Amino acid sequence: MSRKHPIVAITGSSGAGTSTVTETFEQIFRRESITSTIVHGDSFHRFDRFEMKRVFNEATAAGIAPPSHFGPEANDFTSLEKLFEQYGKDGTGRIRNYVHDEDEAFEFGCDPGTFTPWEDLEAQTDLLYYEGLHGAVKTDDVDIAKHVDLCIGVVPIINLEWIQKIHRDHSKRGYSTEDVTDTILRRMPDYVHYICPQFTNTDINFQRVPLVDTSNPFDARWIPTLDESMVVIRFANPRGIDFPYLLSMIEGSFMSRANAIVVPGGKMELSMQLIFTPMIWRLVENSRKARGLTGLRSPSIA
Numbered sequence: 001m002s003r004k005h006p007i008v009a010i011t012g013s014s015g016a017g018t019s020t021v022t023e024t025f026e027q028i029f030r031r032e033s034i035t036s037t038i039v040h041g042d043s044f045h046r047f048d049r050f051e052m053k054r055v056f057n058e059a060t061a062a063g064i065a066p067p068s069h070f071g072p073e074a075n076d077f078t079s080l081e082k083l084f085e086q087y088g089k090d091g092t093g094r095i096r097n098y099v100h101d102e103d104e105a106f107e108f109g110c111d112p113g114t115f116t117p118w119e120d121l122e123a124q125t126d127l128l129y130y131e132g133l134h135g136a137v138k139t140d141d142v143d144i145a146k147h148v149d150l151c152i153g154v155v156p157i158i159n160l161e162w163i164q165k166i167h168r169d170h171s172k173r174g175y176s177t178e179d180v181t182d183t184i185l186r187r188m189p190d191y192v193h194y195i196c197p198q199f200t201n202t203d204i205n206f207q208r209v210p211l212v213d214t215s216n217p218f219d220a221r222w223i224p225t226l227d228e229s230m231v232v233i234r235f236a237n238p239r240g241i242d243f244p245y246l247l248s249m250i251e252g253s254f255m256s257r258a259n260a261i262v263v264p265g266g267k268m269e270l271s272m273q274l275i276f277t278p279m280i281w282r283l284v285e286n287s288r289k290a291r292g293l294t295g296l297r298s299p300s301i302a
Helices: 018-031 049-061 077-090 102-108 158-173 177-200 243-249 265-290
Strands: 007-011 036-040 127-132 150-154 204-210 229-235 254-257 260-264
Touching: 007 018, 007 077, 018 127, 018 150, 018 265, 077 127, 127 265, 150 265, 158 177, 158 204, 204 265, 229 265, 243 254, 243 260, 243 265, 260 265
Parallel strands: 007 127, 007 150, 036 127, 150 204
Antiparallel strands: 204 229, 229 260, 254 260
16 A cells, blocks of 8 residues: 555456446546546456467367466466556556457557557556456465555446346357356356455445346346446445435435445445545545645535
């Protein structure tokens, strides 16, 4: 953790909805005039799309379990930790991007399925923002979580997570339900050992719980809407959280435990704005003061 150069990490499984949370944070950054470096977790995959296919085929031919994007064999955890450590120390580091599709290929000038060249971070940013699968990973070799100043887990219940992944991969990536199902099954050991344990290391978890039947996620015809859901928000350390204020501002909310508030799904973005804006404001205000810069104005929720 770093007072001068804070790191915020959003971590969640494939299909969890971390991209939606990132949109909320981008709104906060724009409104509060905060400069951020945004890092996407898939840029720290070990293999590009074509190399991953080769590694997969070789492992399958040899009769062994191929690596998955959830585990350490297919990810460069060491370089990710090095980035977090370096940024926390002096606000520098090196990043790249993974090119997903033709639109990004046009933007970055690289073929889909490849990585852009490594480049230096933009100088003098207020914070580093990470979105991906491994923002709070701890293994015998690395401890990424210890470098993060604010870590948020996005954790829909697993049937909803699978529904969201199946629909996304089918509509945006052209995969069949059978292909996605095979991926889910193949990744399960790494899911259990590397994804789930992170949510013990997070500061706040957002867990969306649908109020409609999701018994068979592999045959669901649509994704439950936010209005068909409730969201459980768990704080690892509830000290300093103004629960009476949140309850008064979020209609239909209630506390289920001393460190958890439950809100209607349609109020999830409002909840994030109310919770995260003062947290980000304090991190950046302290950072700017530590760097001898002018502090922020008072935070706004507009």
